[in-house]
Amino acid sequence: MKILMVTPEVAPFVKVGGLADMLGSLAKVLTRRGHDVRVVCPLYGSVQREGSWSHEGHPLSVHLNWHREAFCRLWEAKLEDHKTHYYFLEYDRYFHRHEVYSGPWGAHEDNHERFAFLSRAAIDLCYSLDWVPDVIHAHDWPCGLVPVYLNSRDRYGPLGQTASVFTIHNLEHQGIFGREVMDFAGLPYDLFRPDGLESMGSVNMMKGGIYHATKLTTVSPTYAKEIQTPEGGCGLNHVLHFRAGDLIGILNGIDAEVWNPSGDPFLPEAYSADDLSGKATCKRLCQEALGLEVDPHVALFVSISRLCAQKGIDLLATIVPRILANMHVQIAYLGTGEQALEHRLMELSHHYPGRMASYIGYDNPMAHLLEAGADFFVMPSRFEPCGLTQMYSMAYGSPPIARATGGLVDSVDPYNEHTGEGTGFLFEDPTEDALYYTMGWACSTYYDRPEHYKALQVNGMKKDFSWSHSADQYEQVYSWAVEARRSSL
Numbered sequence: 001m002k003i004l005m006v007t008p009e010v011a012p013f014v015k016v017g018g019l020a021d022m023l024g025s026l027a028k029v030l031t032r033r034g035h036d037v038r039v040v041c042p043l044y045g046s047v048q049r050e051g052s053w054s055h056e057g058h059p060l061s062v063h064l065n066w067h068r069e070a071f072c073r074l075w076e077a078k079l080e081d082h083k084t085h086y087y088f089l090e091y092d093r094y095f096h097r098h099e100v101y102s103g104p105w106g107a108h109e110d111n112h113e114r115f116a117f118l119s120r121a122a123i124d125l126c127y128s129l130d131w132v133p134d135v136i137h138a139h140d141w142p143c144g145l146v147p148v149y150l151n152s153r154d155r156y157g158p159l160g161q162t163a164s165v166f167t168i169h170n171l172e173h174q175g176i177f178g179r180e181v182m183d184f185a186g187l188p189y190d191l192f193r194p195d196g197l198e199s200m201g202s203v204n205m206m207k208g209g210i211y212h213a214t215k216l217t218t219v220s221p222t223y224a225k226e227i228q229t230p231e232g233g234c235g236l237n238h239v240l241h242f243r244a245g246d247l248i249g250i251l252n253g254i255d256a257e258v259w260n261p262s263g264d265p266f267l268p269e270a271y272s273a274d275d276l277s278g279k280a281t282c283k284r285l286c287q288e289a290l291g292l293e294v295d296p297h298v299a300l301f302v303s304i305s306r307l308c309a310q311k312g313i314d315l316l317a318t319i320v321p322r323i324l325a326n327m328h329v330q331i332a333y334l335g336t337g338e339q340a341l342e343h344r345l346m347e348l349s350h351h352y353p354g355r356m357a358s359y360i361g362y363d364n365p366m367a368h369l370l371e372a373g374a375d376f377f378v379m380p381s382r383f384e385p386c387g388l389t390q391m392y393s394m395a396y397g398s399p400p401i402a403r404a405t406g407g408l409v410d411s412v413d414p415y416n417e418h419t420g421e422g423t424g425f426l427f428e429d430p431t432e433d434a435l436y437y438t439m440g441w442a443c444s445t446y447y448d449r450p451e452h453y454k455a456l457q458v459n460g461m462k463k464d465f466s467w468s469h470s471a472d473q474y475e476q477v478y479s480w481a482v483e484a485r486r487s488s489l
Helices: 018-032 111-129 145-150 180-185 205-212 221-226 237-242 278-290 313-326 339-351 364-373 389-395 406-411 432-448 450-462 468-488
Strands: 002-006 036-042 052-055 060-065 068-078 085-090 135-139 163-168 202-204 215-218 247-249 299-304 329-335 356-360 376-379 400-403 425-427
Touching: 002 018, 002 111, 018 036, 018 468, 036 111, 060 111, 060 180, 068 111, 085 111, 111 135, 111 145, 111 180, 135 145, 135 468, 145 163, 145 205, 163 205, 163 468, 202 205, 205 237, 215 468, 221 247, 221 406, 278 299, 278 329, 278 364, 299 364, 299 432, 313 329, 313 339, 313 432, 329 364, 339 356, 364 389, 376 389, 376 432, 389 400, 389 406, 389 450, 400 406, 400 432, 425 432, 432 450
Parallel strands: 002 036, 002 135, 036 085, 135 163, 163 215, 215 247, 299 329, 299 376, 329 356, 376 400, 400 425
Antiparallel strands: 052 068, 060 068, 068 085
16 A cells, blocks of 8 residues: 655654654554555754755755745655655755744744645645555544645545544644635635634634544544543534544554663663563663662652643642652653753752652653663543553663543553553543642552552563554555545545
């Protein structure tokens, strides 16, 4: 099958969140299964030039509206370990800046132009390559116009039989802009209606993708249900309920070649479910690196996350004094985000030296070390479409403490205190008390039921979070989409 993926980010080249990891892993596994997979992404100033790169001799012509076209330089990258074709769009006016979505003062004001350009360029690339994909897989609101183009301007051209699959990674971010998007993108105004792109008088790129895609996916089965409710639908629940028959929740996998404690190059000592001894070395070096008191016996709670309301780290920050006053534990945080929360976490680290540590920023080797050195991983998300770090933590023998929402429900098996079964701890309400008492429950399990704690570690490490099953499901969705598209002509 010929598959084009259109994305605003893709690992290992440029990453903001889990979308990049998902895209990079899925492309890799589909290529290894024999599919012709090609990926289109902007060439931001922050793109890491991994692998080998070459550029096309002729610029790519991008037909934005009926009276204007732009030309961008096209680069192709190939990684040594697989044959996926990665195409990067060099157009400095929109993409030369370092940031993907937003800068120091918020979202880029020209995001509607930047990502309409990406959607149109992806389609025009197919024409330039004389390559007609069976399916175009577009990701999140920045690529929401791809299905719209296929159902309008390109409906009766060479891509007329090309199906579209649109994946919702986070419904909270929808790409809402003024009506000028229609003119800039060269889209007919009869698409600006409630059963299309229009939302409260504005253009909603996410809504356009949802309405026009042949099939829809999101990144966990539970999240697929949540976004159809008024509480989780972010104003689009009625649209998603309308398309429920075409919406499939597929839990993301993780790249077991990258996240595997038995062969992780960032760890000082390897370990596995059969021999956990190396984890103690990782914990010691983790404590040393963060300035925590080196103590092999104290329970170490770790959180790696963006600092935003969704992730619930404010709940953790609020209860840190209470936890450290009543529990014999250490707490470590790695990440960045809202400045007020950054400052609060740093204040706590200064107030509780040796027991609380905050690393503001992101460091990939440090992230691997913290996953390995942790005794527990804290993930108190208010909502979580899928989440990957809880899977990383289980793979590394660090049972997660997570809210029962979205992909966290689908990936974490709740601990049963009577039988010792499970892979982590879940709590229902996004409140300080719920998080505090669940961390206390985990703490008591660590000290009072060590055999249960060991079972939680081993159970999590033996779970299969590879992309094999998820890739099976995506292949099925692609087949359904192609069949539906061709039968509709």
